[in-house]
Amino acid sequence: MSADAFSLQSLIRIETAADPAFVFDGTLFSRVEFSAKVEQTAAWLAAQGIGKGDVVAVWLVNRVEWLALLFAAARLGAVVAAVNTRYRSAEVAHLLRVSGAKLMVVEAAFRSIDFAAILAGITKDEVPALQRLAVVGADAIPAHWPCVRFDAFEKSYPPAQDDADLPVLLYTTSGTTKGPKLVAHSQRTLATHAASVARALQLDHRRHSLLAMLPFCGTFGIGFAAFQPGWRELAVEAEARGMKLFGLYGSSEVQALFSIGRTGDAFADRIEGGGWPMSPDAQVRVRDVETGELAPQGVSGEIEISAPSRFLGYFNNPAATHEAITADGFFRTGDIGRLRGDGSFVYETRAGDAMRLGGFLVAPGEIEDELKSCTGVADAQVVAVDLRGQARCVAFVIPAGDPPRQEALTAHLRERLAGYKVPARIYVVDAFPVTDSANGVKIQRARLRAMAMERIAAE
Structure with missing residues (x-):
């Protein structure tokens, strides 16, 4: 061809x-x-x-x-x-x-x-x-x-x-x-991914049209993506109203709508992130993060994908591209999941600390670096929390001298970053909770999330 x-x-x-x-x-x-x-x-x-x-x-x-x-x-x-x-x-x-x-x-x-x-x-x-x-x-x-x-x-x-x-x-x-x-x-x-999605969803170019409500500037799909708090409750409510929702999976590297659940799946399986790949030529495998070996079905590990929709690489960043692609051409997604054994897979969680805010995946370091550039801030850490049913970020800062004013920090971030990245709260602390590990001292991000929720609850 x-x-x-x-x-x-x-x-x-x-x-x-x-x-x-x-x-x-x-x-x-x-x-x-x-x-x-x-x-x-x-x-x-x-x-x-x-x-x-x-x-x-x-x-x-x-x-x-x-x-x-x-x-x-x-x-x-x-x-x-x-x-x-x-x-x-x-x-x-x-x-x-x-x-x-x-x-x-x-x-x-x-x-x-x-x-x-x-x-x-x-x-x-x-x-x-x-x-x-x-x-x-x-x-x-x-x-x-x-x-x-x-x-x-x-x-x-x-x-x-x-x-x-x-x-x-x-x-x-x-x-x-x-x-x-x-x-x-x-x-x-x-183009090949567009054709795969059309075939998998049985879209007919003579009868179907696409309403593009979301911006062209990102890679988005149509369906039900299980990365926001309260998604299970939403699925139950939709089902009760006769609206079937389908879990799906995608990323910029393999494109949106990489996979989706099927109509014949049981409700609990259908709403899980993951599903069946759109392209029959796509391959999904799971690697045990501890042993480094490929994991059998039902065992959680890092999801790896080979597909016609796979990206060429990270632009002007060969080192990151090399790190993200295995020797045999699979993309290391950084996501945790498991194989079902019937050709489908389940997405469980993100392996790293990236936050899903406003529908976008955001690295905490992006917000932390902006905070650390502010006068009066010696260090900063940012975590995501569930705030009234929405994923928001909360920042903790260690002051350099007199504690900075939250209003001034928030105003600076609003000028420099998209609104969904601006922390809902900024708390001043003397130190971050840490733990010793084989690779050195690590920030206890789980403890920071707990601290954030405790302080918000107290308010």
Whole structure:
């Protein structure tokens, strides 16, 4: 089969597919119209000096320009770095720096988000590769960089060529250091997974449409993901109302909707995270974290995955890629689970300390580093707790001199981080609870979570 069959363009070339292909804010776009916009956008990117291997950061809400930029980048062999619209200056700067983006396409304005003000918090030295901004909806915005207007749809140019195995899209995922890593996917990994999901869920392109309510800037799935407190109670309530929920599993590295439960499963099994892989070519195994050997069915260990939807690697981070991939090509997920023995598996918990906040996986170190950059903070630790049925984070700080004011710390974090990462409480302590281990002194994060809940209960 030719590489062209695995391109993003192949997804809109299905002759029997229903039209319109997309509807944005009530405006209909046929496949022919969208294809024309892709070609126009590819030519526009080329005119901006974007070519094979170059990175374009896309900081837009869900609009036709977002998808046109992705498909157009694929035509040129360029890469799209998806920027979450909830990001603030520290997060945007990290993504731009790590990706090496030359161009960023940005909204002029959207609701209460002041894109220009957020960009004002980033210095040119922080993101040396960024050359210019392209603004959708205006000629320019106040910024340190030259601005051009995104006017791609006003011109028409000849088509470019595809390479289905080059990086084309970067997702952000939780990192163990200050900021998230960038997960690189190709047209082949995206297109083959889309086809696998359609077959597994028996979606018919002549009859079914997708309502994309969640932002394009992340990798999301449709279903019931069991990572928030109270999910079992939610499933029971939904079942009582005649709404069947299905547990599923996915990650940026193997994409959302990697697996899902089946209709014939018993209720308790159907709602568990995990299920059956969408692709018949996917393989799931579990490795005993103590012995390092593959675990038999029913024994918990780290989940490892080999699949056509597996990422290419972490962009500009070969060391992290090497650590995440086994010698025989399986992705080490960092998640704990077990095999059922019937081809399905169960996701149980995250092996590390990453927190699920606002639907996103967040490394505590990202928030801790921002707190430690504040005047009056010597050290910081952040843990996740269940606060009135929602996962929120709580911070503990050790002061450097006079204790810092919580209001000042919170205000700083709101300027630098997305709202869902801002701690619900910040407590000042003299020291963190620690324990000695074979690898040195370790923070007792479980004890910190207990302390957080005790203090919240006392309030």
